[in-house]
């Protein structure tokens with residue numbers, strides 16, 4: 001039995017993500033939780049002829065039932081950006097939402113894999129981790145910040161320049177999930193870019209989210225591409241943990257010591273997934289001179305973002 005719970009399932013990401021998860025044959029139960037509209041979303045998806053039994057849960061009093069027995073909990077709950085906002089501007093609203101949902105997960109499914117989509121991911125993942133620590137159930141191998149959209153974007157934007165097949169283009173993107181903390185490792189590719197191409201690509205990958213926010217013009221941020229990326233990440237978790245496939249790798253933001261020497265305890269890196277979550281977190285790659293500068297900028301911002309999440313839980317305990 002493989003139960004996946006989506007928290008924030010009625011939202012712009014939640015609905016298409018739930019649709020893609022309903023199409024995953026490994027999922028046997030799909031629990032849709034939100035503060036609004038989940039009965040309708042669940043009824044709609046439940047007519048699709050795939051194995052997952054779909055149930056809708058609404059409001060805090062039903063959170064426990066949504067979470068009980070979950071193998072994976074995906075969290076896209078919270079407000080999205082409007083033009084002119086940074087992801088950090090979402091902290092004041094989303095930190096409390098994520099803390100509440102993490103408390104539910106720590107109580108009702110402490111062994112589940114938790115995949116955090118809600119922004120600012122650089123801070124919301126430490127929030128989930130601190131809540132799990134408070135409940136004595138923290139396992140750093142099981143809590144993930146979903147940065148897959150950065151990988152998806154990087155492959156798309158790079159293949160537009162190189163002309164290579166997009167499906168077989170793989171660009172590691174490490175660090176965090178906002179602006180300067182997003183660090184694409186273009187030096188790992190065999191293609192040699194001009195400095196101008198490299199700079200334009202880095203800028204586009206770091207600020208791809210802003211491109212969508214601007215185009216949506218007040219109607220939110222990326223939802224469909226995020227749903228695709230989120231479904232890809234959950235599918236990787238299930239391939240590794242349920243099918244026990246070897247060699248399943250994704251970049252994801254986790255508590256790790258890969259950048260501990262530079263003073264950060266959360267970092268997105270290439271992770272090999274296994275039955276218990278993180279099997280191997282790859283060390284930092286060898287950086288080009290240009291990437292060394294990007295790394296330093298990423299570290300400086302990450303430190304602030306991580307501390308903000310940790311402090312939030314400490315202060316609101």
Ligand code: NAD
Pocket residue numbers: 007008009010011012013014033034035036076077078079080081090094097100101116117118119120121146147148149150177220221222223226
């Ligand atoms: P949305 O407003 O369309 O949907 C959010 C949903 O969360 C709504 O249905 C809302 O009712 C629900 N919600 C609010 N409070 C809740 C609570 N306490 N419990 C359960 N559900 C609750 O927003 P969206 O476009 O789906 O974006 C959601 C979040 O995902 C935002 O924070 C956004 O910044 C983030 N995001 C992250 C990435 C990433 O790459 N990690 C990509 C895109 C968006």
Ligand code: LMR
Pocket residue numbers: 080081087119149208209210212213221222
């Ligand atoms: C993204 O990268 O699209 C998301 O983090 C949403 C945003 O605010 O840009």
